[in-house]
Amino acid sequence: MKQELVQIHSFECLTAEILELTFISEYLSTHAQPGQFVNIRVDNNFPLLRRPFSIFNIDENKVSIVFNVIGTGTKVLARKRKGDTIDVVGPCGNDFLSLADDSFDTAVFVGGGIGIAPFPFLTKRYPAGKEIITYVGGRQKELIVEKGLKNAKIATDDGSMGFHGTVLELIKNDFSTNAPKNPRFFLCGPNRMMKVVAEFAKEIGATCYASLECDMACGIGLCQGCNIEMVTGDKKYRLVCKEGTIFETQSVKFS
Amino acid sequence: MKQELVQIHSFECLTAEILELTFISEYLSTHAQPGQFVNIRVDNNFPLLRRPFSIFNIDENKVSIVFNVIGTGTKVLARKRKGDTIDVVGPCGNDFLSLADDSFDTAVFVGGGIGIAPFPFLTKRYPAGKEIITYVGGRQKELIVEKGLKNAKIATDDGSMGFHGTVLELIKNDFSTNAPKNPRFFLCGPNRMMKVVAEFAKEIGATCYASLECDMACGIGLCQGCNIEMVTGDKKYRLVCKEGTIFETQSVKFS
Amino acid sequence: MIESFKLRNVEFNNRILVASGTFGYGDEVPDLVDISQLGGIMTKSLSMKPRDGNPNPRITETASGMLNSIGLANIGVHKFISDKLPTLKKHDTKVIANIAASSVEEYCSVLELLDAQEGVHGFEINVSCPNVKEGGLSFGTDVTLVTRITKELRQRTNKPLIIKLTPNVTHISEFARACEAEGADAVSVINTVIGMAVNIHKRTPKIATTTGGLSGPAVKPIALAKVYETVNAVKIPVIGIGGIVTWEDAVEFFIVGASMVQIGTANFINPSTGITIAHGVKEFCEKNGMDNVGSLVKTLQTNRTISIVDSWL
Amino acid sequence: MIESFKLRNVEFNNRILVASGTFGYGDEVPDLVDISQLGGIMTKSLSMKPRDGNPNPRITETASGMLNSIGLANIGVHKFISDKLPTLKKHDTKVIANIAASSVEEYCSVLELLDAQEGVHGFEINVSCPNVKEGGLSFGTDVTLVTRITKELRQRTNKPLIIKLTPNVTHISEFARACEAEGADAVSVINTVIGMAVNIHKRTPKIATTTGGLSGPAVKPIALAKVYETVNAVKIPVIGIGGIVTWEDAVEFFIVGASMVQIGTANFINPSTGITIAHGVKEFCEKNGMDNVGSLVKTLQTNRTISIVDSWL
Numbered sequence A, B: 001m002k003q004e005l006v007q008i009h010s011f012e013c014l015t016a017e018i019l020e021l022t023f024i025s026e027y028l029s030t031h032a033q034p035g036q037f038v039n040i041r042v043d044n045n046f047p048l049l050r051r052p053f054s055i056f057n058i059d060e061n062k063v064s065i066v067f068n069v070i071g072t073g074t075k076v077l078a079r080k081r082k083g084d085t086i087d088v089v090g091p092c093g094n095d096f097l098s099l100a101d102d103s104f105d106t107a108v109f110v111g112g113g114i115g116i117a118p119f120p121f122l123t124k125r126y127p128a129g130k131e132i133i134t135y136v137g138g139r140q141k142e143l144i145v146e147k148g149l150k151n152a153k154i155a156t157d158d159g160s161m162g163f164h165g166t167v168l169e170l171i172k173n174d175f176s177t178n179a180p181k182n183p184r185f186f187l188c189g190p191n192r193m194m195k196v197v198a199e200f201a202k203e204i205g206a207t208c209y210a211s212l213e214c215d216m217a218c219g220i221g222l223c224q225g226c227n228i229e230m231v232t233g234d235k236k237y238r239l240v241c242k243e244g245t246i247f248e249t250q251s252v253k254f255s
Numbered sequence C, D: 001m002i003e004s005f006k007l008r009n010v011e012f013n014n015r016i017l018v019a020s021g022t023f024g025y026g027d028e029v030p031d032l033v034d035i036s037q038l039g040g041i042m043t044k045s046l047s048m049k050p051r052d053g054n055p056n057p058r059i060t061e062t063a064s065g066m067l068n069s070i071g072l073a074n075i076g077v078h079k080f081i082s083d084k085l086p087t088l089k090k091h092d093t094k095v096i097a098n099i100a101a102s103s104v105e106e107y108c109s110v111l112e113l114l115d116a117q118e119g120v121h122g123f124e125i126n127v128s129c130p131n132v133k134e135g136g137l138s139f140g141t142d143v144t145l146v147t148r149i150t151k152e153l154r155q156r157t158n159k160p161l162i163i164k165l166t167p168n169v170t171h172i173s174e175f176a177r178a179c180e181a182e183g184a185d186a187v188s189v190i191n192t193v194i195g196m197a198v199n200i201h202k203r204t205p206k207i208a209t210t211t212g213g214l215s216g217p218a219v220k221p222i223a224l225a226k227v228y229e230t231v232n233a234v235k236i237p238v239i240g241i242g243g244i245v246t247w248e249d250a251v252e253f254f255i256v257g258a259s260m261v262q263i264g265t266a267n268f269i270n271p272s273t274g275i276t277i278a279h280g281v282k283e284f285c286e287k288n289g290m291d292n293v294g295s296l297v298k299t300l301q302t303n304r305t306i307s308i309v310d311s312w313l
């Protein structure tokens, strides 16, 4: 893990609401694994704390993240330009690949809105010989990113793109007609979405991993602010930033 | 006085360190007088308070200020671009023209560094029939602005431009060889500079006005934070933002 | 949609007030602000005699806040009555006279003078003043003195009597209870927090009096906690103050339990903040199906049985 | 150029420490920070038994600050000694064990266990803990209890004993005087300020425990004022904490009178803040012709005869 001042290489609008920000980092591009995140100081004074962002893609020495403008931090980030520098700590957290053993055939990625963020990089690095299906859910089409995803199936709450309904409904439909062989689930997105998809995975007996999100002060295990309650194991809480962000869904209590 | 969201029309580098920022305001361009200032919210969250800037020039519907990057506020301001909007309150404070009666022949403007700010606009609006001489002092040439000034005479502490020495020394030199007829002084700049020039004006029996600077929370008379101690009159203190910024120098106590 | 709020015998148009010392005597900003859209104006603290206030520098900016030590510069109660009140009366808003004093007797005399004035609708008592008789210790940090001030003033007015509490005490709830017991109609929470800043090059304090009062967004979390402690201690209305800039900030105070709120430092940035907030709060209520801003008040859902002290943080 | 500072029998390499609860047990950040460049590490507060801490959410950002209610989650003193101390010992820095407890007896027992450990160079006592016997009121707001804790602990150790004071009291100087009288070697000023934030959509507190501790730049002015009050009340060294992010911030504390400083929240943003500050302070001293950082301490020029209470702000 390193703290670096990196230069912004480009901005790209992936949808009307979602931006991809690409910056240059030799170090991160060689050290980061899919599912890890970077912790960005968007500006010198305000907001005070860093903002965590999943690594969306790595291409040679270029690393990218995706975001939509929600509040203070993302507003400042969206105003940066090519050539500006930003202060990045990373790679943080655990990663998908080193967690999952090999005993499955189909990787089912499920992303809610901006929660697709880790999947393009994961898709790229996925071991050969595994099937990949990607489910993407969102409120409306402006929040749906397809870039870098494989076999993407889309559900929107308002029906403006793909299936009209929740991503869980779409998954259930698909699985009832044409269940993938020996699936394993990888989730990222709003807790509510991950909770119900994790329940479905449990019902069909599939292992399920989720990358959890929660407010973080440090992102590196110093503040103890990012605890998640466990239902298995000896510890009542674990730290999302360090012992996660990825957990086996049956081990944690979704809030 | 109004509060407006105005659009930035352009940036110009006047020296290696000093920027001119021009914005569009119908209202200010028709209502502001030389010596008045505008109070700018440079950003939504940080810094908290507005920053006051003298009106440097008005050209049709375009109003400009000049500044150098000193701290938080000016750093943010310098990062703005053409087309961005800024939140401006103004015009604030009293003005040079309505204060000064007509009983003099030569207007002597003395600006220290960025303190020349009000003089180009004042020069432009000055009643015909008066001579104008402008003295500009600064640490080095990067802090000397000549744009819009009339008969500008320059002094730098390091001798990198014009006279090598303080602006007071230059004035004294000039006055000893070729004293202007019946002068009146108008000062703007660091307190230390204004204090000594005001003393010289007093010595030679000339009336002297100074535009004072001090930290302001509101700029419009609400906070009572900008008091200056008086040596004449019935009030111990007056408010720089509202009862000034321009005072007859013998009436105030320079700190 | 009911926005108004009644305190004792006075009905405020809405629950948004401007805080003492941050809006002058209401006559500084006529161009920029339509004062009638405010629930009320708390005047700059008034003392018996005019006060020059403290030397310069009186203010300095801090991270998301500011320090001030104006020294309660004011024109004195007589001049307020003769010069300011006539103008203030013309606006359709409530005028609450904020009183500062250096003795219990002075509080009483200033209040009596103002109580006789028709255009003065109520009183807010600034107890964050040095008690000259007791060597300059603040009235506001001594519960016996706050009790006495409240008792004496209550006997002298039938208009709303609001005591403005200082946050610089261990248990603000003790003070609020004392005010309630002596018949105060409400308490205002909070005045500024003691703070300081240093010019490292000159090695001098950044404000002339060394320490000053901290205000602005930086203190909002502190103010909310003090309001929370207070609303859980008394039944009289609590007026929330501290760091309110947006309508969302105001809603936080209402949810915690403030019946009204005051806008202070934010007026320096946007003098019309109070009006913007009044509209924002109203809209928020309407969107959420409330027909009364009061429906927001004290609706915080928390399952903590609280004693407001440092717990296991 | 002397940067070091001696407290009782321990010489710290420099005057910059990292604050309890903001640097784990010193083993979280080896890649990013060369710990040996720090004067010392205050450990996360240690209690006798391990503590899970509070439920989520434990933190939330505020304007130029943050609220936390970690609940003193820690691995317990035994595990600290067996698992963390051996690694910590390897660094050329001083390890100050911060102790939290829910009874005077627990403070004593934890200290005794740690006092026997060679790698523990001193103690910082977190008195901002609920006193279980007294219904959860904080030890730190009761001067009798702080006196008793200091007295008991002083009898049990010859290593530096530092009491970490809470700012949430009317007169922090009373507490500092009590600590001095009972033989404490220093006081740390300040712990977090009680604060609160509300999610207006859910109408719930933003942290699970309703109120939490405010830290970061927002509290710097408060911390400086508390340090100022304290240094004017006692002769023992005062360790300044609160909102320090830059070396300029640290210099402000030194000028006011802090002998050492601690970096807290800033570590979350830049874990190497302490090191950057150590360099910055050193450079500033050199540029200003000082051969000792100590030449900065308590050099504030002020002509105010002060009683630190609300004065005429």
Ligand SMILES: Cc1cc2nc3c(=O)[nH]c(=O)nc-3n(C[C@H](O)[C@H](O)[C@H](O)COP(=O)(O)OP(=O)(O)OC[C@H]3O[C@@H](n4cnc5c(N)ncnc54)[C@H](O)[C@@H]3O)c2cc1C
Residues within 6 Å of the ligand: A037, A047, A051, A052, A053, A054, A055, A065, A066, A067, A068, A069, A070, A071, A072, A073, A074, A075, A114, A117, A212, A213, A214, A215, A216, A245
């Ligand atoms: C491990 C991790 C990875 C993340 N990866 C990404 C990513 O790849 N792309 C991305 O855009 N964001 C990501 N986030 C969230 C991101 O860090 C920011 O919280 C988010 O972008 C909003 O920041 P802000 O400063 O703009 O909003 P703030 O000003 O902090 O918040 C504004 C408001 O939005 C709410 N809010 C904050 N975050 C969220 C959220 N995520 N969803 C809904 N409401 C929210 C807040 O409660 C607040 O009310 C990630 C978070 C974590 C913990």
Ligand SMILES: Cc1cc2nc3c(=O)[nH]c(=O)nc-3n(C[C@H](O)[C@H](O)[C@H](O)COP(=O)(O)OP(=O)(O)OC[C@H]3O[C@@H](n4cnc5c(N)ncnc54)[C@H](O)[C@@H]3O)c2cc1C
Residues within 6 Å of the ligand: B037, B047, B051, B052, B053, B054, B055, B065, B066, B067, B068, B069, B070, B071, B072, B073, B074, B075, B114, B117, B212, B213, B214, B215, B216, B245
């Ligand atoms: C009536 C009035 C008119 C003004 N007109 C202009 C103008 O035309 N152009 C212009 O550039 N500025 C002008 N100023 C000053 C301006 O308002 C800002 O204070 C200044 O630009 C620095 O702001 P900042 O936020 O960048 O620095 P801050 O972050 O506020 O300050 C950074 C550091 O610089 C110091 N500092 C602040 N202001 C000054 C200063 N003026 N001189 C020296 N040190 C300072 C501070 O004490 C602090 O230590 C005027 C001020 C007043 C009161």
Ligand SMILES: Cc1cc2nc3c(=O)[nH]c(=O)nc-3n(C[C@H](O)[C@H](O)[C@H](O)COP(=O)(O)O)c2cc1C
Residues within 6 Å of the ligand: B223, B224, B225, C019, C020, C021, C022, C044, C045, C068, C070, C072, C098, C126, C164, C190, C191, C192, C214, C215, C216, C217, C219, C241, C242, C243, C244, C262, C263, C264, C265, C266, D313
């Ligand atoms: C410049 C200034 C002057 C103030 N003067 C007074 C005053 O005269 N009387 C008073 O009771 N409070 C005074 N206050 C305190 C405010 O009324 C308010 O309680 C405090 O600033 C917190 O609110 P805020 O964070 O919204 O500013 C003053 C505050 C400021 C910033």
Ligand SMILES: Cc1cc2nc3c(=O)[nH]c(=O)nc-3n(C[C@H](O)[C@H](O)[C@H](O)COP(=O)(O)O)c2cc1C
Residues within 6 Å of the ligand: A223, A224, A225, C313, D019, D020, D021, D022, D044, D045, D068, D070, D072, D098, D126, D164, D190, D191, D192, D214, D215, D216, D217, D219, D241, D242, D243, D244, D262, D263, D264, D265, D266
């Ligand atoms: C997340 C967090 C955890 C903390 N944990 C402790 C602790 O365990 N013991 C303690 O004495 N202080 C603790 N503190 C208080 C800090 O040590 C420090 O006193 C306070 O944060 C003020 O300094 P700062 O503004 O630099 O953060 C904690 C602070 C934070 C922000």
Ligand code: FES
Residues within 6 Å of the ligand: A215, A216, A217, A218, A219, A220, A221, A222, A223, A224, A225, A226, A239, A240, A241, A242
């Ligand atoms: S965010 Fe600080 S420990 Fe996880």
Ligand code: FES
Residues within 6 Å of the ligand: B215, B216, B217, B218, B219, B220, B221, B222, B223, B224, B225, B226, B239, B240, B241, B242
């Ligand atoms: S700056 Fe507020 S009164 Fe002058």
